[in-house]
Amino acid sequence: MEQQALHALLRDVANGKKSIDEATQALKTNQFADLGFAKVDLSRDSRNGYPEVIYGEGKTAAQIIGIIETMRSNTVNILCTRISSEKYAVIKTAEPDAIYYKEARCVLVNRATVPQTDSYIAVVTAGTSDIPVAEEAAVTAEAYGNQVKRVYDVGVAGIHRLFAKLDIIRSAKVVIVIAGMEGALASVVGGLIDKPLIAVPTSIGYGTNFNGITALLTMLNSCASGITVVNVDNGFGAAYSASMINHL
Amino acid sequence: MEQQALHALLRDVANGKKSIDEATQALKTNQFADLGFAKVDLSRDSRNGYPEVIYGEGKTAAQIIGIIETMRSNTVNILCTRISSEKYAVIKTAEPDAIYYKEARCVLVNRATVPQTDSYIAVVTAGTSDIPVAEEAAVTAEAYGNQVKRVYDVGVAGIHRLFAKLDIIRSAKVVIVIAGMEGALASVVGGLIDKPLIAVPTSIGYGTNFNGITALLTMLNSCASGITVVNVDNGFGAAYSASMINHL
Amino acid sequence: MEQQALHALLRDVANGKKSIDEATQALKTNQFADLGFAKVDLSRDSRNGYPEVIYGEGKTAAQIIGIIETMRSNTVNILCTRISSEKYAVIKTAEPDAIYYKEARCVLVNRATVPQTDSYIAVVTAGTSDIPVAEEAAVTAEAYGNQVKRVYDVGVAGIHRLFAKLDIIRSAKVVIVIAGMEGALASVVGGLIDKPLIAVPTSIGYGTNFNGITALLTMLNSCASGITVVNVDNGFGAAYSASMINHL
Amino acid sequence: MEQQALHALLRDVANGKKSIDEATQALKTNQFADLGFAKVDLSRDSRNGYPEVIYGEGKTAAQIIGIIETMRSNTVNILCTRISSEKYAVIKTAEPDAIYYKEARCVLVNRATVPQTDSYIAVVTAGTSDIPVAEEAAVTAEAYGNQVKRVYDVGVAGIHRLFAKLDIIRSAKVVIVIAGMEGALASVVGGLIDKPLIAVPTSIGYGTNFNGITALLTMLNSCASGITVVNVDNGFGAAYSASMINHL
Amino acid sequence: MEQQALHALLRDVANGKKSIDEATQALKTNQFADLGFAKVDLSRDSRNGYPEVIYGEGKTAAQIIGIIETMRSNTVNILCTRISSEKYAVIKTAEPDAIYYKEARCVLVNRATVPQTDSYIAVVTAGTSDIPVAEEAAVTAEAYGNQVKRVYDVGVAGIHRLFAKLDIIRSAKVVIVIAGMEGALASVVGGLIDKPLIAVPTSIGYGTNFNGITALLTMLNSCASGITVVNVDNGFGAAYSASMINHL
Amino acid sequence: MEQQALHALLRDVANGKKSIDEATQALKTNQFADLGFAKVDLSRDSRNGYPEVIYGEGKTAAQIIGIIETMRSNTVNILCTRISSEKYAVIKTAEPDAIYYKEARCVLVNRATVPQTDSYIAVVTAGTSDIPVAEEAAVTAEAYGNQVKRVYDVGVAGIHRLFAKLDIIRSAKVVIVIAGMEGALASVVGGLIDKPLIAVPTSIGYGTNFNGITALLTMLNSCASGITVVNVDNGFGAAYSASMINHL
């Protein structure tokens, strides 16, 4: 509950508009819907600027549908991430307007056109295999009303490909760099731009790649400044932060 | 063998009620049943306050049935944990009174009503995906005669949900907090209550979550005091300790 | 702020005893003292049952003295842990009633006799080298009004030593087991008692001991039930939880 | 070299203003000063928006002085991080205008007043021991012309301290959260604000804290969205990114 | 090639019985059979006291059959370890005298009665789930002519079961202790016997057990002396060493 | 773009043969083909001496076919690594001249005879199970015009097998040693030869082998000099470097 709302509530108590018990109750329960297996956070939008997102991993299709139903009346572009195509098939029967972004493994429900930013987010990948994570980021960013430009497969093994696309990257308001293997692309891009860069390690690689940990460590230790990092394969998280920055 | 029993046994030898060979034997074999593949511990109840529990992972259904048969005559509420539904199907044919708690993956055999505590254990989870571990804890605690109150999906991303349930948590005699991802809920609850808190990390998460190790580390390093920790996904162990405390 | 206090505060607003601004303020600032470098938590006692404890590592003697001064008027037995003898020497000049427990590396200020429990906490170590951690636990427990019984150097390499002390251990209300090396003592004690056991791994050992991580892992994976674990060398934390349990 | 400059250079060649050899040379050498042991990057300001920063660790005082001299004529507020007081003493003799920020372990040379932002960066710490990292962040941000507000020691063990300062945090344009131990503060703040949050794990803690790795993992796995992370103790890096965002 | 053989070979050259080229060749090729995909070591028996053992993992059934054929004429009890039942089915068709030890996942071909030791090896497990590794050890030891006594499921959670079997364990010439979970049984047995103890960690457990690494660490850091350790699940290796010792 | 080409391009601009816009464009786009999901690096051959290699893992058959088509006109012996037999089946339908090396899991398309080196690369393995990695190396080296000699299954458990093949190994221009388990073969060979040795750890082993990490660590810490190392199972990478050296 925010400062203003608290103030207002207390004022209502002071002038008798609300009883004490009502106020106590209000301080506690009007901000989520309790489904038993989930307490859907209905105040996240006002608190964080974005509605709750449904993380699909480890939730049944039925649970996801339940949460969607709860949110539908006051949220557009309900975003579900990490949704397998099998789970989507079930969701689709209950939510006919659900749209599946296969490569991104995301579902959007109650889709609406939201105002789009003038500035854009550049989503850059080192390789072809990093594209699914990039698409999770791009779909998320677009759902939140951001323009997105995709620059895929410009890893440092052929660095001239990066230079050819540098104008697009440099003109973005915020840049997401997505890379597996050794993840060196983040450092190289970081050294060439003057905008915030969010780096996403991916689990692409083998052996000592350790499912993306090597790329993560590379990004955390970058000799270039201005780079912050999110969890392995967390395209959604990068886009969420990038969207916050792009809307400033 | 406990102090008193040892004393009694030696007295029997001293006054000739037991031969030396009998006593030597008694010191060694009357406390378990030897099935070859297993030595079922029949004195655990008197020694630890609880009968042996059957950990189902890595045991065949036939082995589990053998152990149940051995225990049945002197134990009620024989608890089997980590039982797949396939394994349960086989057990059920041999033990028709077996009851399956699907979400908890537990089986109870020879169920009986045990006296229930007045005080209760609060079982709290950060997310929906943590519920299976929470149910293992809740079913265990209930089998041991504890009242349980479930508070699910109150993670710190929407901390007002936690505050709304704080009364229930604060009134418990002991609290179990179950969380995956970064496991921060344990610290936050720990800072708000004056009762023992047992934290259970779950393997929910991805990437640098390392299958629950991150949540475990968070809980071990909590800046709040009064938190002790069990192994990843060990709902049973948390409930076992909580039950001991709740019965004090 | 607890439920009752909140209720009371709102009632004061409702009947005009407190203005809205006063109430808003009260909800926010009356519970800690802001020293700039520290915000001393003055409501921890009422919230957690114990006053804030001063963790000495990484704080200057001057900072510690500042916090003590803030707490002195409403707290007895102000406990400071992880205090080197050098740091103690400085504290002593400002706080002449400070008492140093050298082996435990703890300082008590404003010492007072608190009511003592009838039941006791057993503090058990595997070896001689584990004693400093044990003393941190014992001094903490005693400061919080617990009876403590020390059972030192009963590790499993000579398990008969443990059996000789088993009566003392079994009669405790809660047991703290402290061990370095491979930490097997926790499992063995856990299999022999029917009381809650809190295990503390210590950093005693070399090579693959990894400064206590091996003992920690042993304790987390114990085949005996009823064991919960705290961070390496965290004698304080074990005693804090044990005290909570012992006072139930 | 940027697109426009390349275009201009090629035009000069085309109309004979520059010879081919001159152009080849220009493409290669006019952007840094070669000191042998270091190649000072003189185009970083135009490329990244900020001049090169001197990372003091592993460089001798003489090397640092050499780099400062090279930069002095075209850079104000030359920032050196990770400078011990011993090293500072040597630098001071050669650079009398050097100013030392002791807690931050930073040195500023050729200090100038730069235009200050209206919006501010909130620098928040969980504990007193995290302050040195926070000061590295704050000094960096101020050198780059940002307003900074410090909110120290508001960790989750006493979460009401955080709520008391929430207004300051929520009104920032970007928030830096700095925490050691289990690092849970980042998740809690992240769940309460609608601005970009950069989390900095610190090496404060012991045992399984692993010198800050636990706090890092916590932050990477936060259940709250909108959090990006930098390396352990990297106050500078967080401030650099935050400054980029604050100047958007 | 052993010292004596070398001496003999050189003498043959000196007195003209062997040409120089023959000798050079002899020094190099008469000790293995080259199958292309494998070089079967035919001198291992004379060199190490035991013939080569066929490690089945990662070899095709056809490769295994090829190696058996090469060895058959001069080796009895050809031992193949880590053989799945599928692979055994194929081997059986080519080697009709192959015998499968299902629990041990071992195959013996060209079985013969070898002289048996008077002394015996005790194979001890902590739990029921450790039996497959124990059987690999027992089958190996028996193939090498050792008497074996099996003592299964005597883990420290019910330590009286161990004491009941202590006579059998103490009378062995060498003891193999096999345990998963926290592996504490090795330390406890090690503290009670005066014979060499070889400890085998198993991958039984979950979470922080790390597939047997925790049990391995426990065993390497045992506070009891006289314990040496082999790789996780390496029942064969333990039996091989134990057999060497038992035959001394 | 290489120095000479840059010089030439600028000369063309200077004497009017190329317009400025053409030159700018040439500097950026003529070196790769943009397929959207991939930017095929067409200048790698001139830049690195070898054309781009298609790493099959994580790419669909359709993507691989697209890249092959792009490369076919100016590349012979297009090498695809990490290709499953399922994926090969699809590729084969589109590229009828594709040849599958099953054990190596490699595909060659547009095969041509390239000039062969006089000197050869020795590819040495410790065991039979290491052969797939060895074949990836051998097939790669042969595709690049190197003579290869295979020496398989000469691990140190039967070191005389190695000595029998030492002449072949010592006469190579560069040696690749491939080993799993503990990887000791690299050190032993390294101590016996005077040529560059590239060591490849394989993921063969179990338990503390950690999927090849143990062999990798062994190789990195070899007491013999002259050994460099590549990633686990990276037969391709070793052959690539060896080919560079063999062609010097």
Next chain:
Amino acid sequence: MEQQALHALLRDVANGKKSIDEATQALKTNQFADLGFAKVDLSRDSRNGYPEVIYGEGKTAAQIIGIIETMRSNTVNILCTRISSEKYAVIKTAEPDAIYYKEARCVLVNRATVPQTDSYIAVVTAGTSDIPVAEEAAVTAEAYGNQVKRVYDVGVAGIHRLFAKLDIIRSAKVVIVIAGMEGALASVVGGLIDKPLIAVPTSIGYGTNFNGITALLTMLNSCASGITVVNVDNGFGAAYSASMINHL
């Protein structure tokens, strides 16, 4: 307490020679001396075949002296390991017959000639830097009445040095191989002998040696059979086990 002693004790109770209380007491206390900070195990010799050894790390000189005094009357060759020369200087003043083995960092008190074995233990090192660990092993073995032969600096980088000493190694009854760096010597020796081999990794090395962990892993994963392993730098433990075997 051993089987026979237990039997005897019970017989004494049966025929009235011992009262029940006496017997209970006997079962518990006559086997160690309780010094408060230590419980000196006086029955270890009869139980394990060797008296308790004093591990010096983490004990004060005063504590060590106290333990020596307790043991002196019924133990010769009291062995103290991990004793710094500073600590030895203090011990020497109280125990004038203490002898210091500087390289081994061991102290022997109450030295006596014990019967020596005919067979011997070979102590083999890979390098010069491994000698301190080797001396700890050799001094221990000699104190326990074993003949020892030292073979130092025969690592695989110059494998002919090993072959020159192979006769000495092959004629031992048990072999201890001590190696740091990559630890490959254990595998090579293991492949050449037919006696039990105990491998000791040492912390000699740098970087990815990880203070001996790499050598440990090498030894645990040896492709040669018949190798068991002890903790890093644990020369004492290896000698203790080797002595047990050598005395069989």
Next chain:
Amino acid sequence: MEQQALHALLRDVANGKKSIDEATQALKTNQFADLGFAKVDLSRDSRNGYPEVIYGEGKTAAQIIGIIETMRSNTVNILCTRISSEKYAVIKTAEPDAIYYKEARCVLVNRATVPQTDSYIAVVTAGTSDIPVAEEAAVTAEAYGNQVKRVYDVGVAGIHRLFAKLDIIRSAKVVIVIAGMEGALASVVGGLIDKPLIAVPTSIGYGTNFNGITALLTMLNSCASGITVVNVDNGFGAAYSASMINHL
């Protein structure tokens, strides 16, 4: 002993020039000097192409001097690595012609001019702090008769510095790239050259750099081909391999 020498030795035996005992002896002892604490390998030069190098870490100055004396008569440019200035001071008194390379921490004794290669090795570093490792490489390479060109401080944060020096790097016969932090320079250089590249991670960095492990992992997982890797800070090893290649 090499093939030819073996052949010759056997011929001498055949025609009576050498007795059998002499030959046996010759096969074993004429290739090293046994100093007790060290067996100096005198045949390494003929076997590996380079004389033994003295690794100074963990050896006393006296031991080093002893080895130098043994080698002096038949070796020039005796190289000692990892020598502290304190140890050098002692060596200098015994070996007046010893020359110390302070930054490289190397000592050369019995220095002689060796024939120099026409081709050269490029030694490239990412930062100023990597120079000590680079100098160890450069001094080693020069001692072995290689031309060396140093290119220091061209890390990817200012990638134009690298491009300015690319001609020097591309014209080398073999390239050594030395980098700490995230080690991305190896990948970038690897993508731009057609010569063998040996990557050396350094321990420069903090936090998740893990003393160079991050840079090592980056290099092992490079998306550029043709890169092999050595241990952290192993400048010597890289130069040794590079020298082998440069002399081909």
